[in-house]
Amino acid sequence: MSKKVKVLIIGAAFSGDLHMDGYSRCRDIAEVVAICDKDLSRVKALAERYGLKDYAAYDDYKKAIDEVDCDVVDICLPNFLHHDVAVYAFKKGRHVISEKPLATTVEDAEDMVNAAKAAGKKLYYAEDWVMAPAINKALQFVEEGAIGKPLYIRARECHSGSHSPFAQTIKYCGGGCMVHLGIHPIAFVLGLKNNKWTELVAMTSGGGENNLLHRKMEGEDWSACIIRFEDGTFALLEANYVTVGGMEDVIDIYGDKGCMHIDLTFSSPIKCFSIPGLSYTVEKAEITTGWSRPAVDEKFNLGYVNEIRHFMECILKDEDAMVGLRGIDGYEALKVANLIYKSAREGIRIVNEKK
Numbered sequence: 498m499s500k501k502v503k504v505l506i507i508g509a510a511f512s513g514d515l516h517m518d519g520y521s522r523c524r525d526i527a528e529v530v531a532i533c534d535k536d537l538s539r540v541k542a543l544a545e546r547y548g549l550k551d552y553a554a555y556d557d558y559k560k561a562i563d564e565v566d567c568d569v570v571d572i573c574l575p576n577f578l579h580h581d582v583a584v585y586a587f588k589k590g591r592h593v594i595s596e597k598p599l600a601t602t603v604e605d606a607e608d609m610v611n612a613a614k615a616a617g618k619k620l621y622y623a624e625d626w627v628m629a630p631a632i633n634k635a636l637q638f639v640e641e642g643a644i645g646k647p648l649y650i651r652a653r654e655c656h657s658g659s660h661s662p663f664a665q666t667i668k669y670c671g672g673g674c675m676v677h678l679g680i681h682p683i684a685f686v687l688g689l690k691n692n693k694w695t696e697l698v699a700m701t702s703g704g705g706e707n708n709l710l711h712r713k714m715e716g717e718d719w720s721a722c723i724i725r726f727e728d729g730t731f732a733l734l735e736a737n738y739v740t741v742g743g744m745e746d747v748i749d750i751y752g753d754k755g756c757m758h759i760d761l762t763f764s765s766p767i768k769c770f771s772i773p774g775l776s777y778t779v780e781k782a783e784i785t786t787g788w789s790r791p792a793v794d795e796k797f798n799l800g801y802v803n804e805i806r807h808f809m810e811c812i813l814k815d816e817d818a819m820v821g822l823r824g825i826d827g828y829e830a831l832k833v834a835n836l837i838y839k840s841a842r843e844g845i846r847i848v849n850e851k852k
């Protein structure tokens with residue numbers, strides 16, 4: 498393999514942009530050679546935004562995977578397409594990066610993990626929280642013993658609703674806010690605890706007419722889960738679409754000698770009061786007037802930049818990703834998301850049989 502990883506990005510909308518930003522910051526080891534989206538105007542706009550000139554544009558993912566000389570296919574498509582595109586890419590001998598959640602069903606996620614194994618290729622799972630600098634710094638302090646023995650974690654991703662039309666139906670999304678947003682806190686705590694959970698109990702709004710706010714959305718717009726781990730500690734995981742004012746990505750860790758609060762989206766060093774408003778503050782903020790905490794480098798803070806570099810380094814060494822960013826981690830997170838739904842639907846406590 499040449500010294501630069503050749504990348505084919507499939508999906509040129511929101512997450513395609515997040516990943517493209519990551520590639521633009523590791524041009525020393527990665528080169529985006531092609532972009533595919535069924536809407537070619539998005540391909541063009543994405544390339545232009547990042548000054549990419551020498552690339553191939555496609556509107557058909559199979560044709561792109563067949564024709565493009567690339568090492569990895571980076572899937573930034575709606576959830577229901579991750580499985581089919583990944584399996585096709587593995588059959589054609591490419592590594593795969595998949596956005597979260599890994600798939601819309603546990604069966605599809607397992608199939609992706611198996612297809613990677615059968616092809617002798619790697620499946621990388623794009624969980625940006627694992628690479629968020631603030632989280633990693635905080636975990637270093639925890640490791641040093643700064644808060645003593647960690648006992649309890651509270652973690653949430655919440656905002657006012659997905660921009661994607663595909664997030665509205667269970668068939669295309671795999672669920673509501675827990676699978677779409679809550680998959681971040683789920684994957685984060687599972688990574689920390691090496692997937693060793695023992696029991697969980699959950700509640701969600703009912704979807705559709707039984708939602709708090711989003712009555713046209715098939716999946717739930719509010720959800721919470723309490724999960725217990727083999728080491729006896731607990732986590733409270735939350736995801737909802739009823740949070741206005743911008744996206745909240747918040748983690749609190751309580752130990753027997755201290756506590757730690759991590760705020761990925763509202764901890765900017767800039768504090769601004771604006772009557773006319775700013776051009777941008779933070780993801781999903783409805784307004785930018787009045788007081789705000791505009792992000793200095795949102796994509797870096799949320800972990801996307803480090804995540805993409807990590808994947809590129811792994812591919813150059815033909816290695817799997819670190820714990821939390823492997824296909825198997827995406828699979829485990831999706832399994833837990835689906836058990837959260839089972840617990841909420843049936844009003845039951847779920848015990849992990851495999852522990």
Ligand SMILES: NC(=O)c1ccc[n+]([C@@H]2O[C@H](COP(=O)([O-])OP(=O)(O)OC[C@H]3O[C@@H](n4cnc5c(N)ncnc54)[C@H](O)[C@@H]3O)[C@@H](O)[C@H]2O)c1
Nearest residue numbers: 508509510511512534535536573574575576596597598661
């Ligand atoms: N890690 C994160 O924080 C994060 C943030 C946002 C989105 N995501 C994930 O990224 C994925 C994409 O989300 P998004 O918000 O960018 O989606 P989106 O719905 O905004 O865009 C998806 C893009 O895929 C294209 N597309 C749809 N079907 C296609 C097909 N058959 N062939 C080629 N192109 C096709 C659409 O034209 C569109 O440009 C989702 O899985 C989502 O969960 C992750």
